[in-house]
Amino acid sequence: MSGRGPGTVALGVVAVVVAAWLAVVEVLWLPLRVGGVLVPVSVVAAVAGNLLLVGAALRLSGSKVVAALPAVTWLVVVVAAVARRPEGDLLLVSGGALGLVSTAFLLLGVLAGALALGLALGTPARRISSAGPTGSGSGGA
Template sequence: MSRVPGLVLAGLAAVLTAGWLALVEVFWLPLRVAGVLLPLSVLTAVAGNYLLVTGAHRLTGSRVVALLPAVTWLVVAVAAMVPRPEGDLVAVGTGGLGAVTLAFLGLGVLAAAVAVGRVLATPRRPAGPPA
């Protein structure tokens, strides 16, 4: 029996979850409570990236599927920092919000890189039925 359909579904679920989470985090960047900037997007980026990558690897055993959430998150986060043709910019880089945006991108990428490094450092599972 082929594992390919299951891996494709798991990969699709990982991409959709990571894309949705990255989009929510980007729109949380300017979140303020009582006028105070709240870096909730930074915390969710770190936790989400680490947990999505390691979780995808644990569930599927596939390194490729485990890499998909990290790549998806990075694509969405960087796309939010590119001005649209109308001049709109979702993630800005000035003042306190710029510091939160920079922390969001830097720490989010760091968490994903650590998780991917751990996944790639784990020994491969032997092919065949589990013992």
């Protein structure tokens, strides 16, 4: 990241902050119920968020390192939520219906992050500037 300039570093910081915020919100949405029915909005948000953030980080920065930051940050926050807090609180539980939603959240979120990261690493990075994508657009050399 250091060779690409301060703009890339700033985009990396933004990617980490947004991914961390989204991961915390998703974890806190896990027990969401509407009319007593468990609503797995966290699972959908985890999949969509990981797919979109990794792709956006790659498009905006042109850096594959920056593209990896949202998925890695999401995973770190979620793994921290698996551990029991000193007060005894547990955010990701393993039993009952909430346990199923928590497991789906973790597995599908990791899968979406890995898929997005694999696509990002296998794609030639092109930074989008205010003038549009880099390159002449003529297809020639």
